[in-house]
Amino acid sequence: MTRRASTTALRVAAAGVALLLSFPFYWMLLTTFKRTSDLYDLKNNPLLFNEAPTLEHWRFLFADTLYPRWVANTLAVGAAVVAITLLLAAPAAWALARLTGKWGERVGIGMFLMYLVPPTLLFIPLSRVVALLDLQDSLWSLIVIYPTFTVPFATWLLFGFFRSIPRDLEDAALVDGLTRFEVFRRVVLPVSYSGLVTVAIFAFTLVLQEFVYALTFISSASNQTVGVGVPIFLVRGDVYYWGELMAACLFASLPVAIVYNLFLDRLVQGFTMGAVK
Amino acid sequence: MIAPAAAYVALLVGLPVLMSLFLSVSDARVGSETISFAGLTNFKSALATPAFRVALRNSFLFTAASQALVVAGATLLALALREPFRGRGLLRLLVLLPWVAPISLGAIGWKWLLDSLYSVVTWVLVALSLVSASNPPMWLGEPRLAMLSVLLVHAWRTLPFATMILLAGLSAIPRDIPEAAAVDGSGFWRTHLTITLPMIRPILLVALLFGVVFTFTDMTAVYILTRGGPADATQVLPSLAFFTGILGGDLAQGAAISLFLFPLLLAAAVALLRLARRAEDAS
Numbered sequence: 025m026t027r028r029a030s031t032t033a034l035r036v037a038a039a040g041v042a043l044l045l046s047f048p049f050y051w052m053l054l055t056t057f058k059r060t061s062d063l064y065d066l067k068n069n070p071l072l073f074n075e076a077p078t079l080e081h082w083r084f085l086f087a088d089t090l091y092p093r094w095v096a097n098t099l100a101v102g103a104a105v106v107a108i109t110l111l112l113a114a115p116a117a118w119a120l121a122r123l124t125g126k127w128g129e130r131v132g133i134g135m136f137l138m139y140l141v142p143p144t145l146l147f148i149p150l151s152r153v154v155a156l157l158d159l160q161d162s163l164w165s166l167i168v169i170y171p172t173f174t175v176p177f178a179t180w181l182l183f184g185f186f187r188s189i190p191r192d193l194e195d196a197a198l199v200d201g202l203t204r205f206e207v208f209r210r211v212v213l214p215v216s217y218s219g220l221v222t223v224a225i226f227a228f229t230l231v232l233q234e235f236v237y238a239l240t241f242i243s244s245a246s247n248q249t250v251g252v253g254v255p256i257f258l259v260r261g262d263v264y265y266w267g268e269l270m271a272a273c274l275f276a277s278l279p280v281a282i283v284y285n286l287f288l289d290r291l292v293q294g295f296t297m298g299a300v301k
Numbered sequence: 302m303i304a305p306a307a308a309y310v311a312l313l314v315g316l317p318v319l320m321s322l323f324l325s326v327s328d329a330r331v332g333s334e335t336i337s338f339a340g341l342t343n344f345k346s347a348l349a350t351p352a353f354r355v356a357l358r359n360s361f362l363f364t365a366a367s368q369a370l371v372v373a374g375a376t377l378l379a380l381a382l383r384e385p386f387r388g389r390g391l392l393r394l395l396v397l398l399p400w401v402a403p404i405s406l407g408a409i410g411w412k413w414l415l416d417s418l419y420s421v422v423t424w425v426l427v428a429l430s431l432v433s434a435s436n437p438p439m440w441l442g443e444p445r446l447a448m449l450s451v452l453l454v455h456a457w458r459t460l461p462f463a464t465m466i467l468l469a470g471l472s473a474i475p476r477d478i479p480e481a482a483a484v485d486g487s488g489f490w491r492t493h494l495t496i497t498l499p500m501i502r503p504i505l506l507v508a509l510l511f512g513v514v515f516t517f518t519d520m521t522a523v524y525i526l527t528r529g530g531p532a533d534a535t536q537v538l539p540s541l542a543f544f545t546g547i548l549g550g551d552l553a554q555g556a557a558i559s560l561f562l563f564p565l566l567l568a569a570a571v572a573l574l575r576l577a578r579r580a581e582d583a584s
Contacts, residue, residue, distance in 0.1 A: 030489035038381030039392060041374060045457060046395040048410045049402070051421055055413065063419065070421045116306035126581065131303070133577050137570050138310050141318065142518035144539030145563065148546045148556045149320035150313070172313045175306050208302075235405040235521045236539075240547050255409040255525050266413050273410055277402035284401040285394050292469045296507055 049277070052270040056081050063266060081267030090245055091272055094253035097163055098276075101249060102231040104167045109174040109227045110220060116175075117182035118208055122191075128183070136180035136294075139173055143236040146172070154241050165241040166249070170234065174227040181226070181294045185219030186212065222290050229280050250276045324556035331550035343557035353558065356529075356536040359448070363537060364517045367455035371512055372505065374456070375463035380493060382464070383471050400461035408525035411454050415440035415526075444534035447527050451535050454522050459515055463508040470504030471497070503576055510569045510576075518562055538562055 055063065057077040068074040085091050116135075120128040150169055159165035189212060197211045198204075213220070231249075238252040245257045254272040258265065284291075328339040347353045378396060382389055399407055414422055417439055426432045440450045474497065482492045498505075520539035523529055529536035529544065536544075538561050546555015 027489045034377070034381045035386065038378050039388075041378060042392045042395040045460065046398050048407070048414055048457075049398050051414060052410050066418070070419070070424050112306040112309055115302035119302035129581065133574065135306075135310070137573065138314050140514050140566065140570060140573075141314050142514070142539070142562065142566070144518050144520050144542060145321065145559050145566070146314065146317045148542065148552055148559060149317035149324060151547060152320065152324075152552070153313070153317065169313065171309060175309060176314075179306055229401070233403040235403070236543075239524075240543075251403045251405045255405045264413070266416075266419075269409055270413065273402070273406040277398075277406055280403075281394070281398055281401045285397060288397070288465060289469070292465050295466060295511060296469055296504060 049274070052274050055266055056271040056274060058267065060267060081265075081271050085268045085271050085275075089258060089268065090248070090253060091250075091258070091268075093246055094248050094250045095276075097247065097253075098232060098249040098251075101163055101166045101170065102228045105170040105174055105231050106224045106227050108167070108171045109178045110224060112171065112175050113178035113182055113223065114213070114216075114220065115208070117179045118186045118212060120179070120183050121186035121189075128187075132180050132183040135176050137176075139176040139180075143173075143234070147236055147240045150237070151240055160241060161243045161247055163242075163247060166231075166234075166238060169237050169241070170231055174230055177230070177294065178223045178227055181223050181290070182216070182219055184293065185216050189215060219290075222287050225283055225287055226291060229284065232276065232280060321556045321560060324552050325560050327553050329552040329556075331552060339553065343553050347554060347557050347561075352533045352536055352541060355533055356538050356541040356558075357561065359535060360517055360537045360539075362448070363452050363455055364513055367452050367459065367516055368509060368512045370453075370456040371460045371463050372509055374460050375467050375508065376498070376505070378460075378464045379467035379471055380497070382468060396464055397461045399457050400459070400465075404458060404519070404521045405525055407458060408454060408522050411450070411457075412441070412526055415450055417442060441527050442531055444531055447531060447535045451523055451526055454526060455516050455519070458522070459512045462515070463512055466504060466508035466511070467501060470501045470507075473504075474500050503579070507573070507576055510573055514566060514569050517565055 054071070054073075057079070058073060059075045059078045059080070062068060062073065062075040063070075065074070117132070120132050120135075122128070123131070154160055154165045154169070157165070157168070159168065193215070194207050194211055197207045202210065233251060234249070235251045238249045239256070242248055242252065245253065248257055250272070254269065254276070258269055258272060325343055326339060326341065327336050328342075329336045382393060382396070402410075414420060417437075420437070420440060422440070423432065423437045427434045427437070432438055438446055441447050482496050518539055520537065520543055523535055523537050523540045524543070527535045529540050533541075538558060542555045542559035545551050545558055549555070
């Protein structure tokens with residue numbers, strides 16, 4: 025095969041894989057607009073609209089279920105967790121970035137590895153902690169616990185940003201008589217704006233994707249987040265209402281996908297831990 | 302300035318790990334007032350239950366099989382998406398979707414795709430005459446098929462992540478080396494196999510280690526797709542720990558089960574540290 029033909033073959037194969045990977049989302053989209061009678065008729069070709077499309081599933085989801093409440097809960101928890109994450113991670117990352125020698129990076133990587141301690145190892149002891157704090161079935165339990173995985177990742181990402189800021193900038197400000205803290209607040213933070221936004225968005229998406237802690241700590245339907253509310257509480261009895269379910273999934277997934285795509289390169293840099301320069 | 306972040310993580314990650322160790326050698330249950338030392342009975346009784354042994358085997362099987370698929374698929378995708386061409390941005394977004402969608406929502410999507418009556422996967426296979434319409438496959442109801450389904454959902458979810466890591470790795474390889482090889486007359490596939498792949502091996506390893514950690518410690522896919530069923534056939538360590546410790550209220554036994562995740566996590570962390578150290582030395 026010539027080089028050109030090989031490249032084309034590779035791209036065609038990749039396009040096939042990409043279509044296969046994204047097919048579930050296409051199928052979700054189709055499902056949300058199909059009439060119930062169309063969905064549950066075995067004689068129909070499921071890939072086509074056999075009856076006129078409908079907005080009924082979307083209307084039902086937003087008007088007659090707890091879904092809007094779950095979206096609001098998720099947004100509230102997300103905002104609180106992002107605030108806590110930035111407050112804790114930004115100073116820590118800056119201090120690490122200003123340590124001389126290799127120790128800043130080593131401590132930073134150590135912090136990052138804490139991100140790998142999974143909820144499934146911690147949920148049992150943390151359920152005791154949540155009980156001790158009397159936060160069962162409260163969104164506050166999530167606000168307290170979620171920073172355990174957002175702070176390690178955020179510290180590591182911000183460490184990379186702060187390290188790329190030239191030290192001269194800070195030294196000049198110090199000479200001007202500002203204290204360390206003022207330098208951090210008035211010089212470092214403003215030039216790190218894009219880094220802080222990236223971290224805020226990433227922390228928010230981690231909150232949106234979380235399942236295990238919310239399933240463990242929250243029991244009542246009205247206190248759920250989207251990630252648990254949809255798969256567990258949108259199912260009535262044993263009956264799955266697929267039209268609404270798929271609408272609920274798409275509505276929560278697509279905005280994240282688009283935002284993620286914009287910030288992807290920076291996030292990947294975080295995961296490669298300096299193995300890629 | 303590191304102190305607040307470090308204290309937060311120490312209190313709510315470090316301390317709970319110790320609590321977990323403590324619980325695993327106790328007889329703690331939800332609602333019981335007294336706790337006493339129980340030695341290694343929880344670990345012993347876990348090892349003696351058939352459900353645990355199935356879960357232990359499944360955890361390794363799901364992780365190994367799904368990550369093998371992921372490494373192969375991600376390498377192919379990354380090589381294909383490396384150079385700019387029309388439509389690359391769209392393909393990248395499509396590939397990314399399974400990773401960015403919350404896992405619990407992606408899994409519920411698959412539950413619909415694999416529905417016992419209205420599965421579109423079955424419909425396509427019937428249309429291609431690969432399965433018979435009168436005896437459709439019970440994707441999530443028959444033990445072997447359920448295992449295959451869970452495994453493929455794991456692969457589906459982690460493939461994008463590995464692809465993106467590999468793409469970053471490929472972009473760091475000097476372009477002229479493979480081109481020099483091409484001028485030397487070594488063919489396209491040969492160039493990739495003998496030159497590109499060895500060069501991205503460290504980054505492939507990074508992607509694999511994260512994939513292993515994410516898959517091995519995940520209970521969401523199993524919980525939503527099968528609840529560990531049919532009859533515990535697809536149970537994994539994290540989901541079994543959840544059913545035992547949280548739903549069953551046996552905190553001690555649940556903690557013991559989840560601690561079986563620890564050795565592999567530790568090994569992955571050490572491997573990642575060594576890779577990072579090597580990158581540090583090279584710089």
